[in-house]
Amino acid sequence: MMTIKLDGKKLAEKVKTRLIQRIADLKSKGIKPKLVVILVGGDEASKIYVRNKHRTAQKLGIETQDIRLQRTVKESELLTLIKTLNADDSVHGILVQLPLPEQIDAKGVINAIKPEKDVDGFNPQNVGSLFLNDPHSLPCTPAGILQFFEEYHLPVCGKHVVIVGRSNIVGRPMAAIMLNHDATVTITHSKTKNLRKLTRQADILIVAIGKAEFITGEDIKPGAIVIDVGMNRNENGKLVGDVEHSSVNERASYLTPVPGGVGPMTIAMLMEQTVNFAERSADFDGKNVFNS
């Protein structure tokens, strides 16, 4: 079987192109979309993410500000900063890069971000709205994955979607989004018995567990659509996904590459969400109607 590559680089360009006019319209109203990224310490994946976010935002004319804090920063300091950004009308989106160092309670920090500025869609209010099929913002990676299904006209309704991984960032919100699109959803994780028996039943398999090449050709049903969310370095320092592409290729009907698949889409959706939020602030004539 010929496997069709789901090209995230190309699709991300398309998503960004459809933002250009919207950003111009905002600017004619005196509004420049602005995203603030808070970084505490910083691992390798985070650095890639930050670099790519910057480059993309700059090209589009979205303002980004990075606030870099020491790894040893106090939680109270971080919370004070978020409060200031929540109150700043020039800021439309706030993203706190995860993971955070151990001394900081990530849950408390995410809770502190005003839901209307929560571009990641991680705040419990936004998670709840998503689960009730009335989303305010979608987590960027699952939102980016959904774009592939729309772009390539791949039906989701009635399909069996199997998700490997139950993280707050990908697995859980992805399950909610697929359920909202009338899929039958199975979430598998480290405690799942006979996990590979379930992955073989998937019409659509979404893998987000952070284990290099965990899913191989034998683990999928021929013709399945496979979405690889992983970004791991193998022993040679090469970037590899959670899927073994050599064996899944020619067995899957569609497959996202790594790199160039889900990663660029995550960034494109982050930009789109920032623009969405800036438009909402403009619609209300600068007045903050979401008093939270």
Ligand SMILES: Nc1nc(=O)c2c([nH]1)NC[C@@H]1CN(c3ccc(C(=O)N[C@@H](CCC(=O)O)C(=O)O)cc3)C=[N+]21
């Ligand atoms: N609050 C928060 N939200 C996140 O969404 C979030 C986060 N924290 N922490 C870190 C992870 C990681 N992440 C990436 C997104 C895109 C690429 C990306 O652009 N990847 C490209 C480039 C790879 C390369 O340059 O080597 C690709 O896959 O093609 C990478 C990593 C978002 N995350």
Ligand SMILES: [Mg+2]
């Ligand atoms: Mg990728």
